[in-house]
Amino acid sequence: MLFDELEAINSRPEPFGFYTARDLWTDGHISEKMLSFHLDGNVDVASRKTSFIRRSVEWITSHFGLSEKSSVIDFGCGPGLYTLPFAERGARVTGVDFSGRSIQSAVSAAGKKGLSIDYVLCDYLGFETEEKFDLILMIMCDFCALSPLQRRTMLRKFAGMLEPKGHVLFDVYSLETFDRREEISRFERNLMNGFWSAEDYYGFLNTFKYREEKVLLDKYTIVESRRIRTIYNWFQCYSPETLEAECARNGLKVTGLYSDVAGTPFDPRSAEFAAVAERL
DSSP states (O other), rough: OOHHHHHTOOOOOTTTTTOOHHHHHHHHHHHHHHHHHHHHHSSSSSBBBBBHHHHHHHHHHTTTTOTTTEEEEETTTTTTHHHHHHTTTTTTEEEEEEEEEHHHHHHHHHHHTTTTOOOEOOOOOOOOOOEEEEEEEOOSSGGGOHHHHHHHHHHHHHHHHHEEEEEEEEEEEHHHHHHHHHOEEEEEEEEEHHHSSSSOEEEEEEEETTTTTTTEEEEEEEOOOSSSSEEEEEEEEEEEEHHHHHHHHTTTTEEEESSSSTTBOOOTTEEEEEEEEEEE
């Protein structure tokens, strides 16, 4: 019955009840769209604008004293927008991502520049290595898309991979973001200008707020002639205190807060904020 299908489309799942990030990054059509966003330096989609990344790279290099002796790993590296400039500065760099299209682009770009970068195609939740790193990165609020169990896995992974005096730098959505967002229901033919499929489709977007957990969900239901897909984009939002507590439970101590990964001084009104952490 159509009524039952619409009920399912508009239903509110339990927080982090579904994890579909792989569909964003491994689907042939969607991953091509995502890569085009990554490489478009004029938009803050998939990656931030080129001008911001340049400022961010300069601040990170200076703040953490990166040199040819430094080892850096970027979780969710995409097409190498951070790994490439760090390698150009002499650092030993590893990039991890499960988008084959992005990794191919990163490898190609490194080859053209004559850079040796270790790119690993895998889901970073399952990535393991014996190597230790001076700097661990997870940028563009990737951390907030993970469930509580997945976040615990990553934080403990970070703690185990750090050199004794190493640092983690990552960014998260703030409570300001949570407060600004509203619950909505939206329906549109070829929602988001054909982003979800090369074929015609009908797209439903439901945004849900989970006030107790401070979680947002953008739930996309994509109805094509031969299939129906649902994509769940989760956004865990934090205060500095809740982020510090979560890190502490998993072997890390937050030692610095900024409004972004370019070192802008912390402002509680920022939609996002960045944290620097060390091993406990």
